[in-house]
Amino acid sequence: MSTKEWPLWEVFIRAKQGLNHKHVGSLHAADLQMAIENARDVYTRRMEGVSIWVVESKYVHASEPSEQEALFEPANDKIYRHPTFYNLPEELNHM
């Protein structure tokens, strides 16, 4: 008999057709079917979703907070990637 803790699952919910699945939290379940059923009960009691994804938490790989600068800093000085970088005449109303 196994007395170990049920694994942890991350839950993602699609609020309605056309939107992406969004992380809403986590829960424990013995297997994937139970994870989906529990996610239904815990995270969609008020029509919050039309679709559920569950992923066992151990399969989520995350970037290190200490790598934040190395990963994201380079985008900081590339303001030419934004439309406001370009000087255009006022009379050109919408571009």
Next chain:
Amino acid sequence: MEIKLEEIFQEKIDQEIKIEPRDWMPEKYRKTLLRQISQHAHSEIVGMLPEGNWITRAPNLRRKVALLAKVQDEAGHGLYLYSAAETLGMSRDEMLEELHSGKAKYSSIFNYPTLTWADMGAIGWLVDGAAIMNQVPLCRTSYGPYARAMVRVCKEESFHQRQGYEIMLTLSKGTEAQKAMAQDALNRWWWPSIMMFGPNDDNSPNSAQSMKWKIKRFSNDELRQKFVDVTVAQTEILGLTIPDKDLKWNAERGHYDFGTINWDEFFQVVAGNGPCNKQRLKARVDAWENGAWVREAASAYAEKREAKVKNQIEAA
């Protein structure tokens, strides 16, 4: 090194940047949060018991479905909060172990008995009302997973208070006996409800640090005053009387003055000597122990199915 990290941490807090699970945090911040969030989760779970007591005896179907939904929400709130607490490095089983051994606390309010149907009204109105007062600022607490859990909790909590108030309203407009039942419930739940905000500020040693770390946004006494101020008008609409002879409007302060809280009673209940402490804890321990075979069976089934899938893949 440690000092430098702590400075960076406090700077983030001061700039209202949320702290996330993998970020560096002072050990005391982690411990304080873990204690607070797990205690909050335990309160939601134990909080199902006093109301669960009345589900089968609700006076009609409308009241029954509402109470059932409310108790189910509380289970959900407990689960959101346990998940948030787990991100701080304590397992769910360890937290439950602390609850069952009596090491971890839960809100003392749930150690009072629910004697009549009017108690369902008083709990929704006052206990959930006080909880909302406490919880709304927690939606902006500095730890990301806790704040996100609280946003969900607060969204769902407002129906709880409204359903409670509606019960009180119906009773207070009913027969003399019904009105007396509502007043009796108010008499019993008033003082424990205002104790829910915790000890007075000058007797709450950890508050200053929690405010600096923005775990808390308002002091216990500030929140208690706010609760008293809004509840007086609600009581007048019901035509009931708050059981406090010292309660009166203070124009100078712009707040209601109220009587002295019996802190001796509060600390007695916290220490385990309230009317229902033993009964509540026993109910939780029994649920855990009697449910062990279900947890084991589900694990065994999951393992068996996994093995079967593995075999199929290998055979293919």
